[in-house]
Every structure is written in C-alpha cells, then in structure tokens.
Amino acid sequence: MKKLxxxxxxxxxxxxxxxxxxxxNIIYHKDxxxxxxxxxxxxxxxxxxxxxxxxxxxxxxxxxxxxxxxVAGNVFASPSPDRIIKGIKEAHxxxxxxxxxxxxxxxxxxxxMAKELAEMEGVxxxxxxxxxxxxxxxxxxxxGRRGIAGTIFVHKIAGAKAEEGGTLEEVLTVAQKAADNVxxxxxxxxxxxxxxxxxxxxxxxxxxxEIGMGIHGEPGIEKTNVKTAKEIVNILCNKxxxxxxxxxxxVALIINGLGATPAMELYIIAKEVDDFLKAKNVTPYKYFVGxxxxxxxxxxxxxxxxxxxxxxxxxxxxxxxTIGLKVGD
Amino acid sequence: MKKLxxxxxxxxxxxxxxxxxxxxNIIYHKDxxxxxxxxxxxxxxxxxxxxxxxxxxxxxxxxxxxxxxxVAGNVFASPSPDRIIKGIKEAHxxxxxxxxxxxxxxxxxxxxMAKELAEMEGVxxxxxxxxxxxxxxxxxxxxGRRGIAGTIFVHKIAGAKAEEGGTLEEVLTVAQKAADNVxxxxxxxxxxxxxxxxxxxxxxxxxxxEIGMGIHGEPGIEKTNVKTAKEIVNILCNKxxxxxxxxxxxVALIINGLGATPAMELYIIAKEVDDFLKAKNVTPYKYFVGxxxxxxxxxxxxxxxxxxxxxxxxxxxxxxxTIGLKVGD
Numbered sequence: 001m002k003k004l005x006x007x008x009x010x011x012x013x014x015x016x017x018x019x020x021x022x023x024x025n026i027i028y029h030k031d032x033x034x035x036x037x038x039x040x041x042x043x044x045x046x047x048x049x050x051x052x053x054x055x056x057x058x059x060x061x062x063x064x065x066x067x068x069x070x071v072a073g074n075v076f077a078s079p080s081p082d083r084i085i086k087g088i089k090e091a092h093x094x095x096x097x098x099x100x101x102x103x104x105x106x107x108x109x110x111x112x113m114a115k116e117l118a119e120m121e122g123v124x125x126x127x128x129x130x131x132x133x134x135x136x137x138x139x140x141x142x143x144g145r146r147g148i149a150g151t152i153f154v155h156k157i158a159g160a161k162a163e164e165g166g167t168l169e170e171v172l173t174v175a176q177k178a179a180d181n182v183x184x185x186x187x188x189x190x191x192x193x194x195x196x197x198x199x200x201x202x203x204x205x206x207x208x209x210e211i212g213m214g215i216h217g218e219p220g221i222e223k224t225n226v227k228t229a230k231e232i233v234n235i236l237c238n239k240x241x242x243x244x245x246x247x248x249x250x251v252a253l254i255i256n257g258l259g260a261t262p263a264m265e266l267y268i269i270a271k272e273v274d275d276f277l278k279a280k281n282v283t284p285y286k287y288f289v290g291x292x293x294x295x296x297x298x299x300x301x302x303x304x305x306x307x308x309x310x311x312x313x314x315x316x317x318x319x320x321x322t323i324g325l326k327v328g329d
Numbered sequence: 330m331k332k333l334x335x336x337x338x339x340x341x342x343x344x345x346x347x348x349x350x351x352x353x354n355i356i357y358h359k360d361x362x363x364x365x366x367x368x369x370x371x372x373x374x375x376x377x378x379x380x381x382x383x384x385x386x387x388x389x390x391x392x393x394x395x396x397x398x399x400v401a402g403n404v405f406a407s408p409s410p411d412r413i414i415k416g417i418k419e420a421h422x423x424x425x426x427x428x429x430x431x432x433x434x435x436x437x438x439x440x441x442m443a444k445e446l447a448e449m450e451g452v453x454x455x456x457x458x459x460x461x462x463x464x465x466x467x468x469x470x471x472x473g474r475r476g477i478a479g480t481i482f483v484h485k486i487a488g489a490k491a492e493e494g495g496t497l498e499e500v501l502t503v504a505q506k507a508a509d510n511v512x513x514x515x516x517x518x519x520x521x522x523x524x525x526x527x528x529x530x531x532x533x534x535x536x537x538x539e540i541g542m543g544i545h546g547e548p549g550i551e552k553t554n555v556k557t558a559k560e561i562v563n564i565l566c567n568k569x570x571x572x573x574x575x576x577x578x579x580v581a582l583i584i585n586g587l588g589a590t591p592a593m594e595l596y597i598i599a600k601e602v603d604d605f606l607k608a609k610n611v612t613p614y615k616y617f618v619g620x621x622x623x624x625x626x627x628x629x630x631x632x633x634x635x636x637x638x639x640x641x642x643x644x645x646x647x648x649x650x651t652i653g654l655k656v657g658d
Contacts, residue, residue: 001555002518002519002535002536002538002555002628004518004558004561004590004594004595004598004630005557005558005593005594006557006559006597006601007557011593011597014558014596015596015600017596017600018595018596018597018599018618019596021603021616022584022599022616023616052593053591053593055591055592055593055596060592189333207331226330226331228334228335228336229333229334229335229343230335255351259591260588260589260590260591260626260628261333261589262384262588262589262623262626263384263389264340264344264381264384265332265333265344266333267343267347267348268333268334268335268340268343268344268347269333269347270347270350270351271343271344271350274347274350287350287352289347289351289652291592296591296593297589297590297628299589300333319657323618326655326657328648328655
C-alpha cells in the first residue's frame, strides 16, 4: 500500500491536525474529531460530518458562509453520537443548530441520536437528509438514495442563509429546498484502499469502469467497458434528468473528482456536460469543478445538478471562505 | 488506458474549452490554445504557460490578481512561439508584458523567441525564469534547476504587483525576487500516462517511490522503498533547507498534489511540514494545500517554500480570483 501517511490508525487525527494548522479560521477538537469555526457570530449553527476519506468533506467546509462544525468518523465510518454532540455544542450560539446528514444508515442513526440528546439539553436542533444520488433506489448502506456530492450545495445554501441571519426554521426550509432540488450520479474507474485494510475493496478490470458506484465503493448500476467522456456524460446526465425535471431551468453544477482524477479530465467532462445540458434546454448558471466529495484515491467523477430559483441563486452567490470552497464578494 | 477523455489528440482543446465554459472571467482562443482574461484593466500584462498536463497550471491561473494570459502546449510539450505571441498580444494593454517561464529548454527557447518577435512589433517584454526544484542541479529537459510548483508563487506575486499598478520594471523586480526566494522538491508514488502514448512513461515497483522526480517523470535523486509521511517530509525539507537559508524567516508554503494524491494525504504531509519547520525556527505564514501543479494522474507531492519579506507578504495576501487559486479580501 503506497500512501503518504504515518500510521493507518492515525490518518484521521493527523489529517485534521493538518487542516487546522494550515487554516487560521478553524480549530480542531482532537478528543472528538471535530473541526469548528474559530470566530462564531451569533447565528444558527450548521453542522455536518460523516466518515472520513471524502476530503475536503466535511472539515474543509467549515468557515464563513458554510459550516460551523464538522464531525469526522473513521475512514468510511459514521462518527459516534458523542462526537456529534460536541459538534452541535461547538456550533450552538443560542439560535439552534441545523444538521446536514448524508443518507447512510449509520449517519442517520448517530446524528439523530445526537440530535435527541442535544434537545434534551435544551438545544433546538433540526436536520436535513441529503439523498441526491440517483444511481440506485436502495443501496448497501442506505434506505433510499445515497447522499453524495450534492451535499455540498446544501452546506452552501444553509450556510449562506444562516450567515445572513435567518432563523432556524428559515434555514431548515431553504436547506430542505436545496436538498429536494439536487440530483447527482457518479462513476468510478478504479477502487481505493482503506488505510486500515491495506488492499482495494473491489477490483475493476484493465478496461472496466463502473457506472453509478457509490463513494464508499458500493455497487452501482453496471460494470462496463471504458467509454468516452461524451458517452459517460450522456449516461449520467440522462439518468439525472429522468429523475427530476430540469428542462427550461437554470442549474448550478458540481463536476466532482473522486480523488485521483486529473483536473484535465474534469474539465473535459465539464465541457461535455455543458453541451449536453444546452441541447436539452437546461441552462448552466454556475459551475464548481474540482475535488469536493472524494473517495480517497478513487479515480472517476460525479455530476450534481441543483435546480435554481431566485432565492437559491442569491444564497449560492453569497460569499464563503473555506478550504474546499471559496466564493468571492 | 482509462481516462475520462474523448480523443487523445483533442485533450488540450477540450480541456481548455471546459475551463472557459465553466468560468465566466476567461475566454479561450482556440487557434492558439490561449486562455485570456476577459476584462483587462490597463496594467502590465502577465503571461505564463508551458506544456499541458499540469492543470490547473496554467490556464487555471488566469484572472484577477494573477495571469492575463496562459499559453498551452500539447501534453508535456512547450507551446510554439506563434501561440506565445498570441498570449503576449492578449495580455498587452500598452504597459508591457512580463513572461513567467518554467526552466525547461523548450519553454526557454520558445518563450524567448516570442519575446524577441513581440519586441520587434513594439511590445516591451521582460521575462522571469523559475528554477525552484532543488532535487537535481541539471536535468533531462533543463539546464540548471527545473521549474515546478513554486512557479505559482511567482504568478501570484507578479499578478498582485501588476494589479496594483506597478510598472513593467517594478513587476519584473518583485517577480524576480519571488523566483529567487522560492525552493521546491517533490516525490512520486506512481507514474502517469500521456493520452497520446497510452502507457506509463516509467514504472515504479509495488513498494517503490521516487524522491525528487520531476513533473514530467524526469529522474529524481533515488528510487527507494515506501516511507512514512514524516520520513518523506524530512528528506524533502532538509534538501530544500540545505539549498537556501530559511532559518528565522517567515515562509509561505505550497503543499502540492501531483494529481492522484488524496486531500487526506496532503494534509498529513502539511502537518509534518509544519512540525519540521517550527523545530527549525522557520515560521509558516500561509499555506496553500491542494493540486496546483500536477502531472496528470501521478501520485505524490511537492513542497514549496517562499521566503517572505513585508512586500512579498502584502502581495501574497492581495486578492486573486482564478480557477486554481482564490485569495479573498
């Protein structure tokens, strides 16, 4: 196993330490694997998190205009409720806390348990569950669609609404609107190796790719031969458009690399997506191209579409400043 | 060969089209493979470029506070002088143009030829050559040290000085100061495949890494067994500090992924670099962690240190807004 690490059992801690020493706006609470915003204005707190290995998600989205705290589990494993409660307390400034949860059974269970416990301590907590992945209706680790890179849009929209002073119910409403209007789908060209395991979770043949694979290597729709960028975009975007009606709408897009995908390839994919959508009368309003929700060193990509209205556009364009996403004034 | 592409002969064009359709601040001149800034204030123009495959370098650094034009060659091949002249003309607004050139024989020859031709047409052109890679004193493609990720600092510093209204000579002086004060070194854990070739340029064994490898796969110092992040950081940083005296200085850092390196690993490296430098009385002032100067899907990293003074700090902190680097107000 070739990885730039010291000890497979310490990758999460050392990575979060690295995020904190290189970013002056966040602090790292080591005992709970929580990254929190350093200067917290009096506003609704936004908390997300989940298994590690998806960096910059989620610690990399803590900062102005996005999250107030991110709770990290071990690699591909949900954080325990005690860690999540710490995240909730870090984010709480008297106006309540919104949890943004990707739809995996472990995350749902642990975040909802932490929510109940925090409410017993008098903190108002609401939650939004993101289930943007249209690849499979049910999956290995989830009831219903999985949550993948579209989650970043929910962070962004909720964070912007909280930053401008929205109440907990207002932040919840707009975050839910974002979650309801985002769909994603991905594909993988290679597997990844969990540091604590030391070998790939699955193997793809030399000319084999997998359509619809999840961000933990969960099975997708089919294994198939290598295809062109155009063919792959057609498959992913047709499936997304068959799930939600984006025709005659403006959309924001995430062209997401899974960790080992060169920027060159992401931009070739982006061009194909742009051609595809314009031919279908879907209007790209804003693109985010890069590694936003990864699977360690997996090669491949996902495409996320958020259907926009005036409110979502405004919140999308509001400034944010985090490791993983910066939107300027 | 598994790549998200359509045609190996069209990767550069399609990638640059993708950059342009997803970024409203740049335009793409297809006949010359030039990415240029859309709104160009009357200021000194900054131009860089080189072979493709290093994305976001260099098209991804065109925008406010950095480059006015980037000229792309084919993958790992220098752009021809006619393309570079187009870049110079795109960047020229009556105040002259600075070329930032990585030290490779092909780039030097073609950029210098374009510079002469542009000067014959009445454009004042100066150039800075970046040779930050301390790994080897001479290399396959260069006389003297190679230019690698430290080049991004020269873009940033020169771009900020031009943006604030510096004259061509002032921009040249501060860009040369940045180039003189930056040192880098890298290592690779895997090779990369040129789209037009279809197989790796070299092969590393299952437990083998290469210290000091160049961004085109040029030989480094030694092939060795897999090491820990701490051991790798010690090797790279000791070599950098043996080349330039950073003790008791403030430094800016780029912890650069070569394309297939997970963010998790870059942050683990960043933490080790931080520990190493503080123990040596070198003070990290600002970190940039991510994929800034890549080698397609090569796995590995490089570390760049820029020794700072008050002027360089101010210019480093000035706003910029490009695909590859955003610094806020």
